[in-house]
Amino acid sequence: MIPFQISGSEEVFISGRNIPHIDPHLTLWEFPISLYLFLGGLSAGILFFSAVVHLINKEDEFKGAAKWAPIVVPFALSIGLLALVYDLGNPFYSWRLYTTIRLESPMSWGAWVLLIVTPLSILWVMTYIRELFPVIKYENYKMPFLYKVEELAVKYKKYMALALLPLTIILGIYTGILLSAFNARPLWNNAILGPLFLVSGLSTAAATIILFAKSHHERQWFSKIDILLIVIEIGLIIHLIMGYYAGNEMQIEALDVLMNGEFTTMFFGLLVVLGLLVPLILEVFELAGFKVPVIIPAILILIGGLIFRILMVEAGQLSRILY
């Protein structure tokens, strides 16, 4: 049995029973939660950029951002939601989320925002999907009423875009606030996690748009946006680390999991170096005129984003209030 080491003292469970699910650590949330947080942030970011491009009337200039990348969103959100439901203990009762609104619980209002954003993302894609793929004819699927839906969606697209701006920001930031609301897990319990997850989500979205970009001009623009976002993200991570080192004993101990423990290699090697610094340098080189296949930094950023979620979910559950 591994005892907790608490500054000169040690604690041992002697319940006389085998309680592997309580001792020594509770790790309840696993990969599906990390995947969901990643896909949620990614979807929020893509829809945000798409809505902005629509509102500034640059859809033809930024076709990848306006039209191609958002096609990913309904699929990403569906996979994310499935992962989330799969991780529930009682998945067939997940509709219970929608029998109440609890503003104190980020999970509750996150579930409500998802309920609005997911159908909006489908309507958003419907406004132009037949233009991109003329082979789609709804009467072939015996669903001619979809023309009517499409007509309405096109008519109100501007209002949809206006609604998506706040909704996607809330969705992106919620993926972080969901974790930061837990005072019992010191590694999550900080105010910077919401903005950090939002910026990381926007950065992965910019990387996806780079992959879908239809012109060199668009690719360059989103490379610039992505560089800015990566720099902000690195700044926020440094801010996070400094905040913990300036904190109390349990905050310092919580950070140790990332700085000097189980997840250190993953944190510095996979997230900081491969997920942030290398793509940042590659994108700067590309802007400076060097030939860099854009797919490399974009893929690295996407993997880095997923690694970041996995790290925070897993490492956060190892941190606890010391007593």
Next chain:
Amino acid sequence: MRYAMVIDTLKCVGCSDCVVACQTENDVPHGYCRDWVTESVIGTYPEVEIELRSERCNHCDNTPCVRTCPTAASHVIEGGIVLVDRDLCIGCGACIESCPYDARYRHPEWGTVDKCTFCVHRVHKGQDPACVSVCPTNCMYFGDIDDANSEVSKLIAVRKYKTLAPEAGTKPQIYYLI
């Protein structure tokens, strides 16, 4: 009316009778516990001190589990007892992550979250919780802390006590006499 528990760590011998009594009374699945005994060792031999604590849900006044529950399944009833409504619980685990005492677990068969109920079914009949009723050294006390004449109130009025992780801001209602 505010139910609370007072546990005398100086009288506890760490026999784990409270754990067994709880598992039997509440049909706790194998491998899980609603209560457990912690041995806290401070120092090294020969300068060593041991504290034994029977731990469980602290039925806090400020409940992070109730706050983070998205479906209002976690709730507080009259007397301050924190319960989980199995018909509302979706098993998301938000309450488990929010508990500083790790007092909750996901039931392997139900999928919903389970925890100490202060044996509310016994309390309503005027009996003590199972753990309190079996303690062979009588080191556990249960009662209304709002009533100045109750045994629990009298004990914490005269004895030195502590609560677990009060810095978490949860206002826990299990008092350990030290």
